[in-house]
Amino acid sequence: MARRVTLRDVADRAQVSVTTVSNVVRGWPYIAAETRSRVEDAIEVLGYSPHSIAQGLRTGRTQAIGLVVPDLASQYFAVMVETVETVAQQRGYNVFVVNSRNSPELEIQAVEQVTSRWVDGLLIVQSTRSANTSKHLSRMPIPVVAMERVPQDYQGASCMIDNQAIVRMAVGHLRDLGHRAIAMLVAPRDITVVEARVQAFLSLTQGHGTLIPTADDFGLHGGYTAVKRLLDSGSALPTGIFASNDLMALGAMRAFSEHGIRVPKDVSIVGVDDIPYCAYLTPSLTTVRQPLELLASAGITMLLSLIDEKPPGAQQIVLLPELIVRESTGAPRKSKR
Amino acid sequence: MARRVTLRDVADRAQVSVTTVSNVVRGWPYIAAETRSRVEDAIEVLGYSPHSIAQGLRTGRTQAIGLVVPDLASQYFAVMVETVETVAQQRGYNVFVVNSRNSPELEIQAVEQVTSRWVDGLLIVQSTRSANTSKHLSRMPIPVVAMERVPQDYQGASCMIDNQAIVRMAVGHLRDLGHRAIAMLVAPRDITVVEARVQAFLSLTQGHGTLIPTADDFGLHGGYTAVKRLLDSGSALPTGIFASNDLMALGAMRAFSEHGIRVPKDVSIVGVDDIPYCAYLTPSLTTVRQPLELLASAGITMLLSLIDEKPPGAQQIVLLPELIVRESTGAPRKSKR
DNA sequence: GAAGTGGTGTGAAACGTTACAAATCGCTTC
DNA sequence: GAAGCGATTTGTAACGTTTCACACCACTTC
Numbered sequence: 001m002a003r004r005v006t007l008r009d010v011a012d013r014a015q016v017s018v019t020t021v022s023n024v025v026r027g028w029p030y031i032a033a034e035t036r037s038r039v040e041d042a043i044e045v046l047g048y049s050p051h052s053i054a055q056g057l058r059t060g061r062t063q064a065i066g067l068v069v070p071d072l073a074s075q076y077f078a079v080m081v082e083t084v085e086t087v088a089q090q091r092g093y094n095v096f097v098v099n100s101r102n103s104p105e106l107e108i109q110a111v112e113q114v115t116s117r118w119v120d121g122l123l124i125v126q127s128t129r130s131a132n133t134s135k136h137l138s139r140m141p142i143p144v145v146a147m148e149r150v151p152q153d154y155q156g157a158s159c160m161i162d163n164q165a166i167v168r169m170a171v172g173h174l175r176d177l178g179h180r181a182i183a184m185l186v187a188p189r190d191i192t193v194v195e196a197r198v199q200a201f202l203s204l205t206q207g208h209g210t211l212i213p214t215a216d217d218f219g220l221h222g223g224y225t226a227v228k229r230l231l232d233s234g235s236a237l238p239t240g241i242f243a244s245n246d247l248m249a250l251g252a253m254r255a256f257s258e259h260g261i262r263v264p265k266d267v268s269i270v271g272v273d274d275i276p277y278c279a280y281l282t283p284s285l286t287t288v289r290q291p292l293e294l295l296a297s298a299g300i301t302m303l304l305s306l307i308d309e310k311p312p313g314a315q316q317i318v319l320l321p322e323l324i325v326r327e328s329t330g331a332p333r334k335s336k337r
Numbered sequence: 338m339a340r341r342v343t344l345r346d347v348a349d350r351a352q353v354s355v356t357t358v359s360n361v362v363r364g365w366p367y368i369a370a371e372t373r374s375r376v377e378d379a380i381e382v383l384g385y386s387p388h389s390i391a392q393g394l395r396t397g398r399t400q401a402i403g404l405v406v407p408d409l410a411s412q413y414f415a416v417m418v419e420t421v422e423t424v425a426q427q428r429g430y431n432v433f434v435v436n437s438r439n440s441p442e443l444e445i446q447a448v449e450q451v452t453s454r455w456v457d458g459l460l461i462v463q464s465t466r467s468a469n470t471s472k473h474l475s476r477m478p479i480p481v482v483a484m485e486r487v488p489q490d491y492q493g494a495s496c497m498i499d500n501q502a503i504v505r506m507a508v509g510h511l512r513d514l515g516h517r518a519i520a521m522l523v524a525p526r527d528i529t530v531v532e533a534r535v536q537a538f539l540s541l542t543q544g545h546g547t548l549i550p551t552a553d554d555f556g557l558h559g560g561y562t563a564v565k566r567l568l569d570s571g572s573a574l575p576t577g578i579f580a581s582n583d584l585m586a587l588g589a590m591r592a593f594s595e596h597g598i599r600v601p602k603d604v605s606i607v608g609v610d611d612i613p614y615c616a617y618l619t620p621s622l623t624t625v626r627q628p629l630e631l632l633a634s635a636g637i638t639m640l641l642s643l644i645d646e647k648p649p650g651a652q653q654i655v656l657l658p659e660l661i662v663r664e665s666t667g668a669p670r671k672s673k674r
Numbered sequence: 675g676a677a678g679t680g681g682t683g684t685g686a687a688a689c690g691t692t693a694c695a696a697a698t699c700g701c702t703t704c
Numbered sequence: 705g706a707a708g709c710g711a712t713t714t715g716t717a718a719c720g721t722t723t724c725a726c727a728c729c730a731c732t733t734c
Contacts, residue, residue, distance in 0.1 A: 004455075004478060006690055017714045022692065030712055049453045053393045054690035057719050062390060064433075064454075072422060078415035085409060085436050094454065096401075097434040099422050116386045117401075117431065118341075141341060220617045250617050257619040277614060280557045280587050282594040343720055354684050359722065367681055391720035394689050 005048040014042040025050060056118065064094045065303065066114035068107065070127040070149075072099040074219070075275050076245070076292065077125070080147075083296035084123060091304055093120070100127045107133055115140065121303045125149055128190040143306035147299045149192040157306060159299040159317045163193055166288045167200035169323040170242045170270040171209075173286070178331050179240035179268060183210045185226060185252060187218035187244035194218075194244060201242065210238060218244065223251025231259050239267060239332040246271035246278055246287055253281075253328070264330035274324055283327035291319050342385040351379040362387060393455065401431045402640065403451035405444065407464040407486075409436040411556070412612045413582070413629065414462070417484075420633035421460060428641055430457070437464045444470055452477065458640045462486055465527040480643035484636045486529040494643060496636040496654045500530055503625045504537035506660040507579045507607040508546075510623070515668050516577035516605060520547045522563055522589060524555035524581035531555075531581055538579065547575060555581065560588025568596050576604060576669040583608035583615055583624055590618075590665070601667035611661055620664035628656050 007025075011018045016035060024031055024039040031039075042048075056062040067084055069077045085095050096114055100107035107127045114122065121143045126133055134154045137144050146158040174182050184201045187194045201209055212230055214222040223243060230237070243249035249271035253263055263269055263283055271278065274289035298317050305312040344362075348355045353372060361368055361376040368376075379385075393399040404421055406414045422432050433451055437444035444464045451459065458480045463470055471491045474481050483495040511519050521538045524531045538546055549567055551559040560580060567574070580586035586608035590600055600606055600620055608615065611626035635654050642649040 004690095008690080018690090019692085019714055019716095020712090023713090026692085030710090032712065035712080049449065051394075051455060051690050052453050053390055053399060053455045054719090055692075056390045057394050057689090057721090058691045058693085060719075072419035073412075073416045075410075075412050075415065078412065078418075079410045081415075081418070081434065082409035082436060085434060086438075089435070094433050094435065094450065096431050097418065097422060098426070098431065099419060101423075112386070113431065116389050118388060118390045220613055224617060250614065254617040254619060254621075276557055277587065280561060280591040281618070282591060284591075341720095345720080355720090356684060356722085357682085360683090363722085367683090369682065372682080388720055391689090392722075394691090394719090395721045395723080397689075 004051070005046045006051070007048070009046055010039065010042045010048050013046060014039045060118075061120055062118050063092055064096060064117070064119045065121045065123060065300075065307075066096045066098060066111075066117070066119045068098045068100055068110050068114065068122070068124040070100050070102045070107075070125055072097065074247075076273060079292050080125070080296045083293045084300045087297050087300045088304075093304070102127045104128055104133070108136060111136060111140075115142065121145070121307045123147060123299055123303055126151060126192070128188075129192050129195065143303060145299050145303040145306070147295060151192060157302055157312065157315050159295055159302060159319075161193075161290050161295060161319045161321055163196040164200045166272055166290070166321045167197050167204060167242070169288050169321060170272065171201065171204050173270060173323055173325065173329065174240035174242065174268060177240070177268065177329060179238075180208065180332075181210075181236070181238040182208070182240040182242060183212050183238035185212050185223055185241055185243040185248050186214060187222065187248065188214070188216055191218075197244065212241075214248070219247040220251040220254075223248030224255045225251075227252040227255035231255065231261075237261075237267060240329075241267060241269045243269060243271045246273040246275045246285060249285055249287070249328075250277070250281070253285075263328050266333065268329040268332070270329060272321075278324075278326065281328075286326045286329040287324055289322045289324050291321065295319055341388070342383045343388070344385070346383055347376065347379045347385050350383060351376045397455075399455050399457055400429055401433060401454070401456045402458045402460060402637075402644075403433045403435060403448075403454070403456040405435045405437055405447050405451065405459070405461040407437050407439045407444075407462055409434065411584075413610060416629050417462070417633045420630045421637045424634050424637045425641075430641070439464045441465055441470070445473060448473060448477075452479065458482070458644045460484060460636055460640055463488060463529065465525075466529050466532065480640060482636050482640040482643070484632060488529060494639055494649065494652050496632055496639060496656075498530075498627050498632060498656045498658055500533040501537045503609055503627075503658045504534050504541055504579070506625050506658060507609065508538065508541050510607060510660055510662065510666065511577035511579065511605060514577070514605065514666060516575075517545065517669075518547075518573070518575040519545070519577040519579060520549050520575035522549050522551065522560060522578055522580040522585050524551060524559065524585065525553055528555075534581065549578075551585070556584045557588040557591075560585030561592045562588075564589040564592035568592065568598075574598075574604060577666075578604060578606045580606060580608045583610040583612045583622060586622055586624070586665075587614070587618070590622075600665050603670065605666040605669070607666060609658075615661075615663065618665075623663045623666040624661050626659045626661050628658065632656055 007018045007021050011021045021039055024036055071077055088095050098110040100110050123145050125147050126149045134151045150158040150160050189195045212226050214226040249269050271285050271287040274287045278285040278287050302312045344355045344358050348358045358376050361373055408414055425432050435447040437447050460482050462484050463486045471488045487495040487497050526532045549563050551563040586606050608622050608624040611624045615622040615624050639649045
């Protein structure tokens with residue numbers, strides 16, 4: 001664990017001033033070829049690399065951004081993190097990833113912590129509707145872009161997916177197949193997108209749609225237990241199910257299979273997200289694909305533009321989803337007229 | 338976007354010196370109660386928060402660590418990132434997450450980039466065996482802990498899972514059920530753990546085991562295509578399959594199901610990892626669970642100890658996996674004697 | 675009354691970098 | 705030969721913090 005090499009060390013060895021070394025490093029043009037190579041040699045020999053903390057202090061730019069997400073472990077956000085990190089990396093930025101664990105308090109804490117690091121910008125997927133981080137965000141001294149779960153009252157830059165369209169596609173697909181008794185498997189409604197989708201679902205089905213609520217969990221377990229409860233209750237089954245996300249759809253499929261109810265013969269299921277597993281299940285899952293990579297790269301690109309004070313193409317971006325039909329949906333057994 | 342508040346500003350308002358404010362902030366005991374409250378008021382009013390970049394420059398500690406992983410988008414590493422982030426967060430550290438995308442070059446680049454940020458420590462899952470980052474790592478001026486894929490020649494601190502035990506459990510389970518024709522679905526062998534498992538598999542089966550190689554892909558697609566190729570080739574099928582990981586197992590199951598081959602009736606499959614989906618598939622997947630959260634938290638804890646220069650409990654930690662029997666394995670159809 | 679003592683407060687010097695203005699040189703131009 | 709120029713190099717002052725040694729005060733202690 002040797003001492004770090006500084007500009008000073010390089011300067012001493014190359015017999016030039018600190019400024020000159022700095023200039024060489026940053027590609028200033030007016031340097032005599034001879035000097036430049038002497039400096040470069042010294043850098044090479046000593047193994048100098050710039051101290052980005054010091055640079056950050058001096059320039060006010062840290063070349064780092066913060067990314068706050070509600071659930072790091074989920075496949076969904078993992079893809080988001082990866083995309084953001086890749087783009088950021090390419091543009092010379094590093095990413096502080098912070099998990100808000102679906103908690104409004106932790107989220108605010110995360111935002112404060114990451115800003116005290118003087119990151120150049122902040123990318124955030126808010127945890128729940130109840131969190132009024134919105135005010136917090138508009139007071140930030142740095143550019144902020146909200147992704148995916150954008151609060152109603154939020155004014156700043158944002159990137160999201162058209163929720164209405166998602167529901168239209170999913171429900172429309174089931175309708176086209178002939179389904180009339182359609183139910184939605186609902187994730188906790190304090191999440192912005194979920195609420196938006198529920199509203200869309202209700203208005204689209206005009207009272208003919210039912211809601212199957214879940215417990216807090218909006219993953220495999222949530223879908224599984226919700227369907228279990230439904231089956232145990234003995235109430236009439238819907239023929240088509242629109243799940244809030246693919247994970248819940250998978251959980252639901254397992255519950256059905258345990259009860260000997262076959263998909264898609266007895267019941268059709270549509271998910272949302274298109275996580276990689278969908279295509280490899282038996283039956284494979286029909287789903288509404290969220291353009292996640294697109295969302296993430298649009299978000300980070302927008303943020304970087306704001307940081308560079310270039311006009312971003314738009315302040316608000318809304319992306320369209322895509323229906324992917326696979327094996328988990330089919331015509332209902334007996335058409336009810 | 339207002340100007341940031343500095344110690345100077347607070348000092349001016351509270352009519353004290355910069356040093357005193359700094360002392361208050363850091364909880365120095367010898368401050369008159371009256372002064373302290375004046376300073377605290379000023380901090381409150383102005384909304385001061387310390388500039389961790391400047392702190393970092395002065396103290397040489399950034400309260401940040403780097404985490405380099407080969408594939409951010411995968412469920413597996415996502416869980417790792419989450420665990421590391423959580424523990425780090427609790428101890429007041431933030432995490433730079435960097436993706437090496439399974440490329441040795443990118444990995445070295447990532448390591449250098451993240452060290453130029455003067456992080457206090459580095460946690461790394463190496464990408465492939467071929468990467469000789471090992472030397473690089475031992476020369477790091479900061480503590481480093483290698484996780485999961487630890488190179489043979491690596492001397493430093495590390496955390497891994499007992500690969501031999503994984504293979505023993507998986508193969509042992511198939512054997513106990515009566516399987517004799519056992520094949521291993523092999524992920525690319527330049528990954529340290531894969532190679533170790535292949536070796537263990539071969540020595541354990543003593544020539545009776547066969548290897549089913551895949552293309553570069555070691556996920557769903559890889560498992561799927563490998564089995565497809567096997568089926569198309571028309572060669573005799575093994576009755577038991579040991580997949581390098583759960584994803585490949587899932588891919589394989591899909592391929593079998595497309596050919597009308599039933600799991601576990603016609604063929605038994607064991608995976609490795611125990612990703613959440615395993616339990617919710619039909620049939621659910623028998624797998625060898627890797628204690629991933631344990632691995633990650635042991636890694637980060639070890640790193641933080643090294644940073645604090647406390648003696649870590651151990652320099653090398655090896656964790657034991659656990660066999661989880663589910664529906665994808667059963668006795669072979671006709672026992673071959 | 676001189677010499678400690680322990681509680682409070684402070685100014686100046688770093689940490690490694692970059693921005694800026696100024697200095698030096700050899701050359702051309704009038 | 706004075707002035708002006710462009711190419712090259714440099715010293716100095718920040719950026720916001722913490723560290724350090726010291727200064728000050730009101731006591732006690734000999």
